[in-house]
Amino acid sequence: MTGTEAGGAPDRIELRGLTVRGNHGVFEFEKREGQDFVIDVVLHTSVSRAAATDDLSETIHYGELAEDVAGIVENNTFDLIETLAERIAEHCLSLCAHVEVVVHKPAAPIRRAFNDVSVSVERCRVESRTEPDSRAEAYLSLGANLGDARDTLDQAVEALDRHPGISVERRSSLYRTAPWGGVEQNDFLNLGLIVSTTLTAIELLAVAQGIEVACGRTRELRWGPRTLDIDLIRFGSGADEVISDTDRLRLPHPRAHERAFVLAPWAELVGDTAILTPEGRRPITTVLTELGDQEVTRITSP
Numbered sequence: 001m002t003g004t005e006a007g008g009a010p011d012r013i014e015l016r017g018l019t020v021r022g023n024h025g026v027f028e029f030e031k032r033e034g035q036d037f038v039i040d041v042v043l044h045t046s047v048s049r050a051a052a053t054d055d056l057s058e059t060i061h062y063g064e065l066a067e068d069v070a071g072i073v074e075n076n077t078f079d080l081i082e083t084l085a086e087r088i089a090e091h092c093l094s095l096c097a098h099v100e101v102v103v104h105k106p107a108a109p110i111r112r113a114f115n116d117v118s119v120s121v122e123r124c125r126v127e128s129r130t131e132p133d134s135r136a137e138a139y140l141s142l143g144a145n146l147g148d149a150r151d152t153l154d155q156a157v158e159a160l161d162r163h164p165g166i167s168v169e170r171r172s173s174l175y176r177t178a179p180w181g182g183v184e185q186n187d188f189l190n191l192g193l194i195v196s197t198t199l200t201a202i203e204l205l206a207v208a209q210g211i212e213v214a215c216g217r218t219r220e221l222r223w224g225p226r227t228l229d230i231d232l233i234r235f236g237s238g239a240d241e242v243i244s245d246t247d248r249l250r251l252p253h254p255r256a257h258e259r260a261f262v263l264a265p266w267a268e269l270v271g272d273t274a275i276l277t278p279e280g281r282r283p284i285t286t287v288l289t290e291l292g293d294q295e296v297t298r299i300t301s302p
Helices: 028-033 048-053 062-074 081-092 149-162 201-214 260-270 284-289
Strands: 012-022 035-044 098-104 118-124 136-144 166-171 174-177 188-197 229-235 274-277 280-283 296-300
Touching: 012 062, 035 062, 035 081, 062 081, 062 201, 081 098, 081 118, 081 201, 136 149, 136 201, 136 260, 149 166, 149 188, 149 201, 174 260, 188 260, 201 229, 229 260, 260 284, 260 296, 274 284, 280 284
Parallel strands: none
Antiparallel strands: 012 035, 035 098, 098 118, 136 188, 136 229, 166 188, 174 188, 174 296, 274 280
16 A cells, blocks of 8 residues: 555655663563564655655654654553554654554563564544534543653643644643642643644544553553543534443543532633533533632633
8 A cells, every 4th residue: 555545645754763761561671671672663754845845844854753753662662562652653654645654662571583573554544524614523531640741731732733633722821720630740730722623532532542652651650640641522513523332432521520620720711611410511611610619720821
């Protein structure tokens, strides 16, 4: 399958032989001691505009790509290199529409002599199956409390807006919020985004999760510290709002009405809209008032 057959471009940007130390494998000693993984990435994308302008901003920065991929390898722990390859591919699809990823595990614990073990995946972005000008509006809630949280949130917003199927329409102020869920940890920085997208809800969620992974997100402790958290709260509106209750996707977010850090930025962006609660649809400001014991402080303007 060629790039043009996959709906992509005939040009390619290739990053091969990226060697990164990681802790992936089904055995405990692999997770404890780690080993080197070798990554190959091929991005199918047009470079014609960059070639014509000689402008780095018109192409994919392969130095940044290398750091993003290395971060996924270093900051996560998976049993299978299949999962690692999939996560890298998900991130790359935020940069282009067609990607090939190979993860090599040259030190795999195999008793026989061998040269290499690798898993290859090829993924194409699933484009919207609606008309080209048909877009849905969605609300995303972002939070972080590890590292330089403010910078991480800025990078996440930029990554979302760079995706060809996503446009960031409105960004809330930055809020400082007390941790939610009873886990001792630092305060969070939170913000909300209204985006318009040609993606489906499940595709938008996948892009968000790919950005989380690229920023080092792990899911080891529920409600624990986060390098980056991106939650899809609502997709569509009115008669077109998506209602879903599956293991992969629950919409509207089932606990949004319990979280002031979700509602405060949302109310700033949309005013007194009605949101779904166990008691039916209620004004967002009314629900937020009932959560007055939760500490949420606006610290910057949008």
